[in-house]
Amino acid sequence: MLYNRIAVLRSERSLSRADLAKTTGVNVQTIGFLERGDYSPSLELAFKISGFFKLPVEAIFSPEPFRPLSDQVYEMHRREA
C-alpha cells in the first residue's frame, strides 16, 4: 500500500479532482481511488502528479503513513528556535 497527500495538496490549492485528472491524463474516478489509497499509481503517474504540484515524489507518496503537516511544521519551528 502506498500512502499519499494528494487530497491535502489538492484542497490547499482549491483544485477539483477534474483539474488534476485532466492534467495527469487519468479519469476523475482514478483520482478518487488514489486519494483513498485504493490504488497505487504507476511510476509515470506518480511523476506526473509530483510535476503538477511542483513537489518531489517522496513529498507526495510514501510507503509509511504520513505524519500530519501541522506536526511537522511545529517541529521545524521548534528546531529553528
Add this chain to the structure above:
Amino acid sequence: MAISNEFKLAMKFRTRRRRHIEVVVFLGMVVIGFCSAARPFQAGLIYFYLYPVMKIWKGSYASWDLRRRVIPVSTLDDRAMLEHGVVFEELGKTKQKEILDEYRGGTLLMNSFPDEREHQLQAEAHMRAYSLMRVLLPVLLLVCWAAWRWVNGINVLVLLSWVVVLVLGLPQMIVMWTEPEDVRELQAQRTLEREA
C-alpha cells in the same frame, strides 16, 4: 428541475449489489444452458437456443464495459447529485457556479478512455479468469466428451457453445464482481435510495 429517471436508473444499475445479481444470473443461465444440451436439438427451436446466448452476450459481456463509462446527465440536479450527492439548490454558490460552467444539457458524462487503473483492473480480471479456466476448461471439455460418449441424444454443439460463452464472459464477470464502487456514485446512490 429534478433528477431524471435515466440518471436514477443508471445509478441503480451501477451498484455493486446489482452487479453481483447480474453475475449470478449469468452463471445461472450458463448452468441452464449446459442442462439444455441434454435435450435433443430441434431446428425449430433455434431462437430458444440462441436468445439466452445473445442476451448474455449483450447484457453482460459487452454492456458493463460501456455502462461503467457512461452516466446520462440530463439536468443540473443530476450533475449535482453525481458530483456532490445533493440536489443543485442545496449547493453553495461556488459549487453551483462550477457546475453551471461545466454543464451541458443532454450530454453524457463519461470517461472517454480507459486509463491505467482500468487497464490494470482488466488485466487482473483476465489473469484471474485464466487461472480459473485453466482448471475448469479441461474439466468442462472432459464432461462434454463423457456426455457425448455415454448420454444418448446430448447436443455437444449446444454444450460447447455455452463453454464458449463462459470463457468469453468470465473476465467481464470478474470485473463486475470485484470492481469497487466510486465514492461519489455511492453517495449519490445512498441519497437516491433515501429519497425513494
